[in-house]
Amino acid sequence: MHSRSRPKPAAALSPAFPEPTDAGSGSASGRELRERGKRTMAKLLDAGTQVFAKRGYHAARVDDIVKVAKTSHGTFYLYFLNKEDLFQALAEQVATAMYDLANTLPPVTPDEDGAAALRVWLNKFSDLYRQYGPIIRAWTEAEIGDSGFGRLGTGVLTEFGRVFVERVRQAAPPNIEPTVAAMALVAMIERVNYYVLSGQVHVEQDAMVNTLAAVTQASLFGTPLRSQNV
Amino acid sequence: MHSRSRPKPAAALSPAFPEPTDAGSGSASGRELRERGKRTMAKLLDAGTQVFAKRGYHAARVDDIVKVAKTSHGTFYLYFLNKEDLFQALAEQVATAMYDLANTLPPVTPDEDGAAALRVWLNKFSDLYRQYGPIIRAWTEAEIGDSGFGRLGTGVLTEFGRVFVERVRQAAPPNIEPTVAAMALVAMIERVNYYVLSGQVHVEQDAMVNTLAAVTQASLFGTPLRSQNV
Amino acid sequence: MHSRSRPKPAAALSPAFPEPTDAGSGSASGRELRERGKRTMAKLLDAGTQVFAKRGYHAARVDDIVKVAKTSHGTFYLYFLNKEDLFQALAEQVATAMYDLANTLPPVTPDEDGAAALRVWLNKFSDLYRQYGPIIRAWTEAEIGDSGFGRLGTGVLTEFGRVFVERVRQAAPPNIEPTVAAMALVAMIERVNYYVLSGQVHVEQDAMVNTLAAVTQASLFGTPLRSQNV
Amino acid sequence: MHSRSRPKPAAALSPAFPEPTDAGSGSASGRELRERGKRTMAKLLDAGTQVFAKRGYHAARVDDIVKVAKTSHGTFYLYFLNKEDLFQALAEQVATAMYDLANTLPPVTPDEDGAAALRVWLNKFSDLYRQYGPIIRAWTEAEIGDSGFGRLGTGVLTEFGRVFVERVRQAAPPNIEPTVAAMALVAMIERVNYYVLSGQVHVEQDAMVNTLAAVTQASLFGTPLRSQNV
DNA sequence: TATGAATGAGCCTTCATTCAT
DNA sequence: AATGAATGAAGGCTCATTCAT
Numbered sequence: 018m019h020s021r022s023r024p025k026p027a028a029a030l031s032p033a034f035p036e037p038t039d040a041g042s043g044s045a046s047g048r049e050l051r052e053r054g055k056r057t058m059a060k061l062l063d064a065g066t067q068v069f070a071k072r073g074y075h076a077a078r079v080d081d082i083v084k085v086a087k088t089s090h091g092t093f094y095l096y097f098l099n100k101e102d103l104f105q106a107l108a109e110q111v112a113t114a115m116y117d118l119a120n121t122l123p124p125v126t127p128d129e130d131g132a133a134a135l136r137v138w139l140n141k142f143s144d145l146y147r148q149y150g151p152i153i154r155a156w157t158e159a160e161i162g163d164s165g166f167g168r169l170g171t172g173v174l175t176e177f178g179r180v181f182v183e184r185v186r187q188a189a190p191p192n193i194e195p196t197v198a199a200m201a202l203v204a205m206i207e208r209v210n211y212y213v214l215s216g217q218v219h220v221e222q223d224a225m226v227n228t229l230a231a232v233t234q235a236s237l238f239g240t241p242l243r244s245q246n247v
Numbered sequence: 248m249h250s251r252s253r254p255k256p257a258a259a260l261s262p263a264f265p266e267p268t269d270a271g272s273g274s275a276s277g278r279e280l281r282e283r284g285k286r287t288m289a290k291l292l293d294a295g296t297q298v299f300a301k302r303g304y305h306a307a308r309v310d311d312i313v314k315v316a317k318t319s320h321g322t323f324y325l326y327f328l329n330k331e332d333l334f335q336a337l338a339e340q341v342a343t344a345m346y347d348l349a350n351t352l353p354p355v356t357p358d359e360d361g362a363a364a365l366r367v368w369l370n371k372f373s374d375l376y377r378q379y380g381p382i383i384r385a386w387t388e389a390e391i392g393d394s395g396f397g398r399l400g401t402g403v404l405t406e407f408g409r410v411f412v413e414r415v416r417q418a419a420p421p422n423i424e425p426t427v428a429a430m431a432l433v434a435m436i437e438r439v440n441y442y443v444l445s446g447q448v449h450v451e452q453d454a455m456v457n458t459l460a461a462v463t464q465a466s467l468f469g470t471p472l473r474s475q476n477v
Numbered sequence: 478m479h480s481r482s483r484p485k486p487a488a489a490l491s492p493a494f495p496e497p498t499d500a501g502s503g504s505a506s507g508r509e510l511r512e513r514g515k516r517t518m519a520k521l522l523d524a525g526t527q528v529f530a531k532r533g534y535h536a537a538r539v540d541d542i543v544k545v546a547k548t549s550h551g552t553f554y555l556y557f558l559n560k561e562d563l564f565q566a567l568a569e570q571v572a573t574a575m576y577d578l579a580n581t582l583p584p585v586t587p588d589e590d591g592a593a594a595l596r597v598w599l600n601k602f603s604d605l606y607r608q609y610g611p612i613i614r615a616w617t618e619a620e621i622g623d624s625g626f627g628r629l630g631t632g633v634l635t636e637f638g639r640v641f642v643e644r645v646r647q648a649a650p651p652n653i654e655p656t657v658a659a660m661a662l663v664a665m666i667e668r669v670n671y672y673v674l675s676g677q678v679h680v681e682q683d684a685m686v687n688t689l690a691a692v693t694q695a696s697l698f699g700t701p702l703r704s705q706n707v
Numbered sequence: 708m709h710s711r712s713r714p715k716p717a718a719a720l721s722p723a724f725p726e727p728t729d730a731g732s733g734s735a736s737g738r739e740l741r742e743r744g745k746r747t748m749a750k751l752l753d754a755g756t757q758v759f760a761k762r763g764y765h766a767a768r769v770d771d772i773v774k775v776a777k778t779s780h781g782t783f784y785l786y787f788l789n790k791e792d793l794f795q796a797l798a799e800q801v802a803t804a805m806y807d808l809a810n811t812l813p814p815v816t817p818d819e820d821g822a823a824a825l826r827v828w829l830n831k832f833s834d835l836y837r838q839y840g841p842i843i844r845a846w847t848e849a850e851i852g853d854s855g856f857g858r859l860g861t862g863v864l865t866e867f868g869r870v871f872v873e874r875v876r877q878a879a880p881p882n883i884e885p886t887v888a889a890m891a892l893v894a895m896i897e898r899v900n901y902y903v904l905s906g907q908v909h910v911e912q913d914a915m916v917n918t919l920a921a922v923t924q925a926s927l928f929g930t931p932l933r934s935q936n937v
Numbered sequence: 938t939a940t941g942a943a944t945g946a947g948c949c950t951t952c953a954t955t956c957a958t
Numbered sequence: 959a960a961t962g963a964a965t966g967a968a969g970g971c972t973c974a975t976t977c978a979t
Binding site for chain 6: 741743744747778779780781782785
Binding site: 220 | 303304305306384387388404408424426427428430431432434435437438439441442447448450454455457458459461462465466469
């Protein structure tokens with residue numbers, strides 16, 4: 018669809034973390050932005066997040082977005098090729114942040130230290146998911162069909178899987194099949210956060226995190242599941 | 248919007264089962280359908296499944312559906328109030344089947360019998376998910392916003408949760424918090440099936456089922472995770 | 478631009494002349510039209526002729542066309558892919574008619590019989606030009622840029638040139654260069670009609686035809702130019 | 708619309724020549740331009756010529772023009788009221804040059820001297836047409852509708868007609884109708900140049916000029932058409 | 938019961954023009 | 959004298975829904 022490409026999120030995998038609102042954000046033309054231009058683009062990205070969150074990808078109208086951003090249609094198309102392009106930019110922000118988070122997953126040990134480290138990480142995941150969840154949801158929606166989003170999503174998923182597999186390998190006896198188990202854990206963590214964020218189930222973040230940590234440990238080390246601090 | 252309501256096909260699927268989600272359905276005449284009418288409606292439902300699967304809820308056009316069903320726009324509106332109504336009908340089919348399946352979840356025991364029973368059930372879940380997955384995915388999409396779908400989805404989720412909680416209670420020592428753990432297991436099972444079905448990860452159904460059963464047991468009884476038959 | 482193709486005008490070169498309003502006319506989908514559909518399409522083609530005539534290709538809005546045709550936007554796009562597609566259909570009508578006319582050019586002889594035959598033919602040309610002139614003008618406009626119209630126009634021009642060359646060859650001594658002379662005559666005839674039709678010069682059709690016939694004969698046979706019946 | 712009017716560049720082209728088409732020009736401050744300003748204006752006029760040539764009047768975007776001129780939107784509107792104003796300025800250049808050329812048309816005599824003089828003039832016409840042809844083409848396009856361009860075009864045409872009529876009168880026996888014949892010759896000369904310039908027919912300039920001269924002479928004096936020097 | 942033509946609100950996108958710096 | 963960000967009125971096109979047959 019667009020003929021000019023934005024900086025790839027993969028680049029952001031590097032340790033040097035770019036400023037959140039600029040990372041992966043692109044313009045319709047790749048031109049350099051002055052101060053004012055940056056503000057406008059940030060407003061649009063932010064408005065996009067809100068509107069996609071509220072209405073989902075398909076139902077979101079450019080008109081909604083520019084209204085929230087208090088700017089005009091013309092301006093929108095100065096910064097983005099179209100709705101998809103804006104979404105792409107947001108998705109890349111998410112992807113970048115997720116990649117980075119995945120790589121901070123601590124080694125999982127069977128003791129209370131391991132559980133604590135896991136809980137810290139799960140809290141960070143939860144915070145990130147809360148921040149970007151709407152985009153992720155819309156992502157799933159946009160994914161259907163043909164667009165290139167799928168790959169982005171799969172990429173992030175794969176990265177999570179890869180890191181979890183490593184941890185599973187480090188932790189578990191050699192007779193278990195780490196890839197599937199890793200995926201199962203990733204799936205659980207993602208989806209529970211989704212249920213909670215979307216309000217389909219009502220649980221405190223602490224309870225959720227504790228349980229997820231416990232299930233994860235139990236899965237790897239056979240520690241009987243006990244919900245702590247609930 | 249005309250007021251005529253659509254015959255409720257979902258109801259027929261499980262005569263004994265109370266129609267829990269019927270409230271929101273704004274459809275469907277009680278008029279009896281002749282043989283031909285039944286065939287046409289079946290064609291439309293089937294076409295709807297295909298098209299929603301391929302394009303998602305929003306991107307699906309009535310035009311696509313009637314083309315696949317080899318019928319006309321006029322006919323479509325003879326059987327359904329609108330696109331949402333058709334989707335509702337399909338969603339109700341899914342919900343009914345899911346409710347029924349949830350209620351066949353066997354007691355979970357720590358022994359190999361328990362694992363085997365779990366695997367049988369997970370296979371049934373997987374089959375059902377494969378059959379209806381596209382609708383479920385589109386469901387998530389339609390859910391965003393305001394429609395009544397959310398309730399339907401939440402209802403099914405709740406039912407699964409309820410049943411799992413019962414089993415977790417039966418199985419686990421009294422000091423664990425069953426509701427959150429149950430939800431985590433449901434989330435894991437659903438999402439892994441989704442990943443696999445949507446082709447985002449490539450795993451054989453057997454491997455998936457075995458792992459899910461193992462993780463479930465491990466979570467409840469501390470059985471160290473072992474992937475069997477992989 | 479469009480993925481489905483309309484019947485080629487070249488086909489219409491065959492002696493069997495198709496009904497004027499159906500020739501070259503195409504639909505967005507190639508589907509067969511019922512009586513009503515044919516009427517609607519005719520209305521749109523007619524409205525297109527009027528609007529393109531009045532405003533030119535670029536300035537013509539689909540909205541104008543459907544207003545003149547007393548129909549709706551939706552209907553327009555039922556019959557044509559877009560504005561260009563409608564124009565194409567009209568242009569093909571013109572091209573077909575022009576091809577056919579070109580092939581009826583009589584042999585040019587130096588006597589009064591030759592002049593009379595030429596006048597008859599020029600009158601037919603003039604009538605055709607009056608009928609289709611607006612489209613031809615818009616054609617020139619649409620031609621600029623990249624579209625395939627150019628070829629169509631060039632094709633018609635070439636056909637006229639070819640036929641005139643034949644006649645010039647028949648008529649003129651062997652020492653003259655027929656192709657350029659033929660083109661010059663074609664250019665003159667076309668452009669004079671254009672000037673007159675567009676109201677840039679005010680001359681009666683008779684005077685115009687007589688003069689064109691006289692110049693043509695004079696060019697070929699050296700008959701001194703005399704304007705008759707003026 | 709601001710009322711400041713643009714400096715009239717056309718006037719400068721022929722100080723002695725009365726500005727006949729100035730009436731419709733709604734432009735341009737009498738403010739004097741410094742060296743830099745003159746350069747900028749020249750860049751814009753030049754860019755305008757290129758872009759109108761390539762895309763035609765309607766399809767030409769101000770954005771294209773300023774890009775080619777390597778300047779900004781703001782600057783464009785410093786020099787011209789709007790797109791039409793720039794076009795007007797260019798058209799006036801053309802009109803002025805054409806007027807001047809028309810008035811150098813030599814008397815047409817039946818001998819070889821007359822033919823030679825005609826060929827010299829036709830070559831000048833051709834050169835001018837090549838230089839300004841794109842504008843003339845766009846002119847025709849802009850003409851459609853309501854703008855004042857038509858008058859400008861008609862004015863030039865009328866001037867050519869007037870001059871040709873004089874020559875025809877000088878040359879021809881009193882029994883011919885000079886106005887129509889003159890127009891026919893003008894039409895021919897213009898249109899042949901157009902065909903050649905637009906690449907619709909492929910002829911060397913020499914062949915074209917020779918033929919046009921021959922047809923012109925033949926029309927006036929009955930000299931049989933012979934293409935010379937081909 | 939079935940058809941397909943017709944409708945028009947809605948949304949996306951472009952581009953001439955203005956304005957603050 | 960120059961810049962480039964911002965604006966918003968057009969205008970193209972789609973698609974859910976209705977209607978006449």
